[in-house]
Amino acid sequence: CVMAIFEGCLAVMAAVTATLTYKFFAFPIPPQAEETYKRRTLLLFWWILQSWIKFKLCFVKGHEIMMARVEAPPRSYPEDTVVTEDTEMMGVPVRIFRPKEASDDKLPGVIYYHGGGWCWDLWEAYDATLRVVARLDKMVIVSVRYRLAPENPFPAGPDDCFVVTRHVLENTETLGMDPENITLMGDSAGGNLAMVMMIKLLSSSKKIDNLPNVKNLVLIYPALQAMNFKLPSYKQHRGSNIPTILSSEIMVKFYVAYALGMEFVGVEELLQNSHWSEEMEAKSTCRWIQKEADSLREATESDPKHRNSLLAKKVNKYFLDPHFSPLLADDKILKRFPNTYVLSAEMDPLRDDSFLLVKRLNELGVRVKHRHWESMDHGFIGITILYKNAQKALEEVVEYLKQQSTDDI
Template sequence: ALLVLILAVFIAAFILLVVGAIYFDFSNSEIPLGVDQPVKLRIVHSILIGTAVLGKILEKLGLCSQLGFTRYMRRGKKLGEDPKLFMKDLQFGKVPVRIYQPRAPSAGRRRGVLYFHGGGWMFGSINAYETVCRYIARESESVVVSVEYRLAPEHTYPAQYEDCLTATTHFMKTAEDYGVDPAHIIISGDSAGGNLAAAVCQTLVSRPDLPKVHAQILIYPCLQAIDFDLPSYQQNCGVPILFRERMAFYVLQYLKGDASFLEDVLEGSHMPVDVKLKFRKWLSADNILKEFKVRGYKPKVPIECSNEVYEAVKKFCEPAFSPLLAEDAVVRQLPESFILTCEYDVLRDDALLYKKRLEDGGVPVTWYHIENGFHGIISLFDNGRLSFPAGKKGLDNIVNFLRSL
């Protein structure tokens, strides 16, 4: 009887947890009318919230950490054999990678694609991106290298960037061993991985000892941590699956392994006014087309910051952390680029501002904007009953770009 009672209490607690997660989702988020599959997005977000809440409960009970539980639930799994691909787990330097090679014979060497996964520099893995990387390799007939970089908060900036740079340089030097043309290597990534891809591409501009990067693919990338009040941050601050506050939390975890000074970052008091003015030519809502402000935008008056806060976060200004802030001389040398943005995404304007910088520097840019898209939609292109057709269209545009190179 006691066992039945304990089980009943556990089930009741679980139901309350689910109901609480759904209530939290409804009360703290906003799903715009124009978004793709709004009910599915609500379900996906409720699952993510429920996982986080359950992780917190388990942490309070001393069973595991919330971070460890959330990573476990999001880890994905290595899928079985693929009739069209050879797959192998390797180490490039000391960095784990998974390589996907088309089985079909090729007349010449193939293009190679490095892929850096998203997840706020804290989550994500090779396994979590199996479906995406397999699809790119199969459909574009490219060799894809998925990189398992170290994660925050255990490893902070620049560890993730260094791992991606190490894996990239190793692949460039050994490309022919995998049937890849060293002159046709593309660097890509989504979200935090898009940040890493942009940073690595900029670094390789000054590496004459290596082949030139052929192209970069940036999928809703985070490209700066100076201004969290751009139009897209204001318009989409509560749109799943990436809230404005969560983005600020992630950049702080990446930088220093904790979220102290979160409020300063959100209110914009983490950077001195003179620093903001210095970067204004590249980082300003004035550089964003009016059509992206119609859903609402209120310019914010700059406020002063304390030296203590600035000293703690001043590395936000380094181009390896905020690629949008790179010098013109670097931007002009970047390779042909593909940029994907989503309308209902706080990071939309980071990418739009970088697109403008690339175009102003004479770099060819292919831009695909998912009008009904939200952050993370590409990863959900083939997610069973919770799949999003707009994500599939976005991924197909990436494949078409690769095939055109």
């Protein structure tokens, strides 16, 4: 009996090992990708997590997005040249990064909005990334821990971010920041929030309470629109057998959770653009996106095969709001944007959002720099412990900010 159990365990272990080995080498890594074995390892761990969630959902009721949350444990950096302070601004938790050596000089300021699909608390996970940025150049960074969907859907997250943004701009002297050198920065969903903050600051007909102007906007593979889910980058990253942790299906689930909270709608219908409506087609910004989508590489027909008016009514009051989909903001707002740096990754369903934004800002005369990483995937900049290119990308961002600090044009 004992031998039979032992043999059974060996058989199970052999089957699991064979499955994981097959999956490790089965991911379709494109030839331009770098650090492929590290990438395969990350994708394998992500596939295991997704498989475990699907298994749990067979027995436990719950929200898939919430089940996938994994909190990063706090880390200590006793020898670091950067010190941090956890505090609150207007009731919102923040972490402030600053040089360990005290200085009377006013330092460049950065307000950072973390990624995670508006649903995952990656605030702690970004600690290492922001320390890298703070080490590369002396600056003060404020990282915002905004409320998360689906428990706190739109506009809870942007509301938290805005009260912190405004508080920082009102208190640059207290924070030791140079009011003439403030940057808004974010990645993925945080890139969305950074751009939304810029829109909100510029939406007033006059300067809000004499706040200092934001000098730079840094958007790292941002999520910018929920209008067209049939862009080439969305089509290329559907399913589970893809070279990135972010699939098109997961991205749409994030959008739904952000908009509707705990309510579910058909992801597959949204991926087919079944939420298109006459209201959407009447908006000039939506027409521009559709026209430019046709010019993207490998572009195909975006029109939906069928339309679902009930779905459109439910989601489009959020999807068409520029504070939700900032790519839909009016020209009169976007043309007032500061120096903008856009970073995109090739293996990313959000890739084409960045290309559309860069084209639109260029047409409006905004000074924009676009850095496209052909060899990398979504989320890479937050994994400095794994990818060498994450460090390199952060160095390029900081170098850009240094150049803007000395450029009076």
